Amino acid sequence: MTTSDTANDPTQVRIAWHCTCFNVRRASRAVTEFYDGIMAPSGLKATQFTMLGAVSLMGPASVTRLAERLTLDRTTLTRNLKVLSQQRLVAISAGEDRRERVVSLTDAGQAALDRATPAWHEAQAALVKKFGEERWRRMIEDMAKLGALLNENS
């Protein structure tokens, strides 16, 4: 930020660079790029690693239940699962309730998860070290709190 930039309109400056949405989206881009860069050789992106991990954790679960757990729009999850499904990393079958689709991890999915886990650890450890453990922990709490606060009233 140079002096000539801020000379224009201090109000606009405050809006532009103090915007919570801008800052969290920028942080999201930076972190995603960082994780993806380290995890690329494993064949999984960070988002896909998270989804496979959620499926693994929850066992066979419906799309809606997974979406709730990930705090992700259900239709977004449908589209994201399609990618994993095409790679045969998850299997999607009809549930007992025929309206439901049950998502489960395939053997290939479990293998991919296992293969990517060391890279995830590497990325996570590197970030925590760069940031400082205590501060990192505080920030994770803040971010979780943020999600909880904003999702509860709507």
Add this chain to the structure above:
Amino acid sequence: MTTSDTANDPTQVRIAWHCTCFNVRRASRAVTEFYDGIMAPSGLKATQFTMLGAVSLMGPASVTRLAERLTLDRTTLTRNLKVLSQQRLVAISAGEDRRERVVSLTDAGQAALDRATPAWHEAQAALVKKFGEERWRRMIEDMAKLGALLNENS
């Protein structure tokens, strides 16, 4: 380790819900939805508001310079600007250096920015209030720091 063992493995739990990337992306989704919900009547999404604000702040500027300022991939910005350009909110013309494209705010763009500013204030104020001013300020700093840390080494 069988699949059912994995489902109960505290290590997997730690990975899934302590992942920095997952948490920052989830926070990003929550905040974006919150801002967009409040700003919708103004006709601008939070991301578009940010871009228009950046163009307004920097005056006519090249795509690369804007992308650097927003810490956004240049090709992403090209695509995002296309939307604003089609709505005639920004104008894109050749620079003195013929390789450059210079982006500037149109009158309609300035009007849209002015129209959306009160809604942005409303969203920002509501979030800060919910979160607590001091904690919010700390978090913004942390997120900015995060971006700076991760972008400097690569």
Add this chain to the structure above:
DNA sequence: GTCATAAAAGTGTAAATACACTTATTAGAA
């Protein structure tokens, strides 16, 4: 002055995201 190289930008492709709407199925009331 010519030409190799760097710089600026756009395109092809694909993933992640979500809103509005539709379809299929279950549950519950009359």
Add this chain to the structure above:
DNA sequence: TTCTAATAAGTGTATTTACACTTTTATGAC
């Protein structure tokens, strides 16, 4: 039992994001 309302999921469309690659233009070495 029948039918209406609620639930689960998918589709159409559009935006945001970024990597790999190409095209256009300027710069600098010789």
